Amino acid sequence: MRAVDAIMECLKAEGVDVVFGLPGGANLPTYDAFVDGGIRHVLVRHEAGGGHAAEGYAKATGKVGVAFATSGPGATNVVTPIVDAMMDSVPTVFITGQVRTDLIGTDGFQETDTLGITMPVVKHSFQIRSPQEIPRAIHEAFYLARSGRPGPVVVDIPQDLSRADIDYEPIGDVHLPGYQPTTDGNAKQIRQAAKAMASARRPVVYAGGGVVNANAAKELTDFVTSDRFPVTCTLMGLGAFPAPHPQWLGMLGMHGTRAANYAMDEADLICCIGARFDDRITGKLSEFAPHAKFIHIDVDPAEISKNVPAHIPIVGDAKSVLAKLVKEYRALDSVDSSRMDEWWARIEAWRKDHPLRYDDSTDGEIKPQYMVQALYEATGGDAIVCSDVGQHQMWAAQYYHFDQPRRWINSGGLGTMGFGLPAAMGAQVGCPDQTVVCISGDGSIQMNLQELATCAQNEIPVKIFIMNNGYLGMVRQWQELFWDNRYSHVDMGTFPDFVKVAEAYGATGLRLTEKSTLVDDMKAALQTPGPVMVDVRVTREENTYPMISPGMPARDMVG
């Protein structure tokens, strides 16, 4: 069998139903196999779009996302999505073409040391050295991408090796002696954690993207509601716990709620699940949660005690550990929920005194926060929301109340502008029956706008809502607040004309400027078949609040 046909067989065996990519010289043989390989391939317009689409697909479905690129510039174009997938632990496999083996090391045409460039930013990578290795490498890549702490895996295949014929036999097992993720969690530690939770008077449950990755939202809810534990999620964890719930404090971190951040600040016990005490969460690390002891549950042992020393470390899969933790907690003797009365009174006071708020317009102008509220209403809160990076991302996180996991797809760790549209495209391909919207900024959308052509050609009906403030708004905000109002290269004016751009790409373009009809206009856009790009003109200079200023402790939040 041709090695490239074996690649198709391997992909099918891994359950792959779609690949995002773009061909070139070094992966011509592989692309020949797509002609009758029985696997859907979506031709993207830029490999970065393909990589982010694979991420969006993976985040929406929980399956491994797959992107193909050719050697040289094709491979370097997927570097950003690879890093993005590493930072946010997204299960992805990138299969890159490489020049012929006799050209490797000669600076051949479109030769790039793909393995070298990506080595610091992958979970693992494979350089194929003989055609016979290809099937095993691909299966190992999928296994690594999806198991343990998920992440990106690169398989780099020289052109001549992919042209070879091999003896292909389906591979049922993988052999990775140096890779044995711990999933179960130490039973004694779990019992200790349950007892600590039962002893805490001011506990907080702090959950992150790891809960979503582990499909552990139900277990998280069971745990949180096995008592009156207050719960907050990171930007990556939104949806892991239903936002409308009374025990929900809102998101924590730089633009989180005061209730969540103040609760962390005064907690006596913090139970962290699948999160990593990133600087956007802790603010000034030395003054973070000064009264708290920490339970830290993570499948990646290296995260535990990396930034904040854990008192009860538990290495394991969030789903399995939480299920056991719930059992242990319920089995405890006479747990008295009233021990948290004072704590809840304090939390209620924060909620009452500091709800998320903004000054709405009185003159019909669309405030950006209102735009997200309007979209929440127009979609009935029932959409997969992908976002780009900037102020619009934070407002989307604050005002779209996610009640299910895998409904909020954004670039958290890397903060990649240009993530939103291709991710939405991937999410829509993975979830064809759901409404997929992309909340973007006028800056971010231009970083992968070419994928609108992919959406139009393939009838991928994503609905893009551009929060158009004419600025690189988040950077403008920082210049206003921390650089004495000296705006430097953040004003983008009213370029381009997004309605015309949408039409040129073969999508529907709309411009919305009226607050009074916004919800209905958005509903109309959502009902328009095919891809739609909506240019929503919002207040130009609005700041995202509240905010923990960089390097400051949470209790000094402003705004």
Next chain:
Amino acid sequence: MGEPATKDRLSLEDLEATTNLRSGRKHILSILVENKAGVLTRVAGLFARRGFNIDTLTVGPTEDEQFSRITLTFDGAMHPVDQVTKQLHKLINVLKIRDLEPNDTVARELALFKVAVEGPQRAEVMQICEIFRGKVVDVTRRSVILEITGTTDKVEAFERMVRPFGLIEMMRTGEIAISRGRGET
């Protein structure tokens, strides 16, 4: 208020953080890796990007050709040892890591010294070499090359002795180390 009453409660005050402290001493890690292309780059790259400094690093074959052994030393005063080992464990090609106990370990490195000596000084240098159980491996009219094997401390002590004579060049392999006793390292 008051203390927890049942065995199902504990005092949060008594919980202690897992230590992530710097040990303050030199560590020798013996890392068994798959003998595959690029593995050394992955290990070295990990140290570089996490900001861990490597003091010495040696790589060589083992008794089993599927594996190589990397012996790496770093300063535990500068880096939290368990972060270093946990991050190393995340590399798929890393099979086993031993943070060797100084007392239970035999460590050696090889060093070559080219010293500028003429006339009566030569005899003096050769005598020092003998005391250190070193070897003279090359002699010319104006120089000698000496070979020393031993722990890093011994090599460094020897260096201090010969440097005043005129040290033209010094080359060191970095330490390799093996655990004492019958068990595998």
